Amino acid sequence: MVTEKEIEHVSKLMKIDVDDHTEYVDKVQKMINYFDILDSAGVESEEISMPEISLESLRKDEHVAFDDKLIEKLNHYKGTYVRAPKMSS
């Protein structure tokens, strides 16, 4: 059983303000508790299969120029830099 405290801690790590306890903590708790059904799947010995893509199939790791100046589209673009909030001390 997942506790409310654990959910609140993860929310903080995910940079999410949990201002409405019912909407977030209670419902998230209900959702995660449903996932406990996975415990009865009996897959402990199963290997995880992952799709493989050969290196030759990947596109070349090289710069591709973009037509527009994307940086100018940012909300806080100030001509020569992008304004960001101050970092905590």
Added chain:
Amino acid sequence: MNLKISALDFVQQVQNGDISAEDFVAETIQRIQKIDYNLHAFLSVNNDAINQAKSIDKKIKSGEKVGACFGMPISIKDNMCIKNSKTTCASKILENFVAPYDATVISKLKQQDAIFVGKVNMDEFAMGLTTEFSAYGPSKNPWNTEYVPGGSSGGSAVSVSAFECVTSLGSDTGGSVRNPASFCSVVGYKPTYGLISRYGLISYANSIEQIGPLTRTVKDTAFMLNMIAGLDSNDNTTIDNKNEDYLSGIDSGIEGKKIGIITEMIGDGIDSTVLSATKDAISKLEGLGATCEEVSLDMVKYSVAAYYTITATEAGSNLARYDNLRYGYEFPVEGYEFNSYISKARQKFGPEVTRRMIIGGFVPSAGYAGKYFLKAMKVKSKLIKEINEAFKKFDLLIAPTVPVLPFKLGEKIDDPVSLFLIDINTVTANLTGKPAISVPFTISNGLPIGMQLFANSNEDKLLLQAACALESTVKLPEVPI
């Protein structure tokens, strides 16, 4: 002007000069203006659509080469980028985001002279299955506007069903094309993973999601696939389909094919009307010369939990980019510390997206990854083994697309687990990468029921042939709008 024609009929009529692209598009826009206030399929309408259609008519008259769409009006789910158009993902956080490039599917359709009449509604960031989680309000089912149209590609399904466009593109992460297709009585297709490029699709759960068409007929789906499927250097997960022509031989039928009925998808929780429709569909397929018998996929019982664990984990990572510096809305940074600024800005996310981000942080975290994420990945691996085993014996699999009938708006929105279980018949195709299609099958008390067929990976052509055969056995009433 008959707006109720199929894509293939539209192309033929424009080619023959029976109708003009301009007139058809103009009437389509008029219809959107007339009825969409009630349905809310569209989030934005392309004001230049009629001019674009006019220029295609000019090309036709002057004998220039014209693309296969001949000005066909298409709606696009609002999580696919169209250059210089707003792409909101039905989220307030992207309210004013204008895409700087075209998604690959958009480039391909532009080359074929398609007209994008507008961007359509969806659950915010495609997280939902009713369209009720759109930040701009829900879409409504044209069969009965008190009911949900399904989701997350609800706007796509509504726009095709209510004749506000000829075809649409949606995206399917756990049934988001097939579920609304079933609820609105249109065809919805989830291709083999990798068949259609995801470049320019706003990411939710990259490892399992696919773009797919919603159309009025199975042949229209094949027509759309012919234009948008295939390799793309911008998406390394795409597969080479060798320019397969999905329309050729689509009427081949299913005589001699073996079809497995997935036991776990017709068991507990299925509505009796849906079960009866499924039995009817099986009889009809047998009548066409197929043999049907039950097959068990044991992992289906755990598939929904595995699906939500995996998708939330990927979403938690994908949505981390919404820090309001790279993507976001007007909100001054002055006076905020870095982390508190991001937390404050993220309050623009709707409740479902917020919940899934929290889950996406929780289930792969230290101490819980073994219990949730790794176990979900193991269920996924075992499910793939089980379905591959089933395809050694069967050519196709069948199950109802959704185990219940469309339900009323607001009926399930406060119960996340009951909403989860609506996905039980659709997530298997996503977790295993197999192609699946929802075909309109019957109408019960004025509400549609769709039937779902699955095929093995890269057997999309066979799947469309089977779907075409099933479609030929039914004649459905017209949507009452």
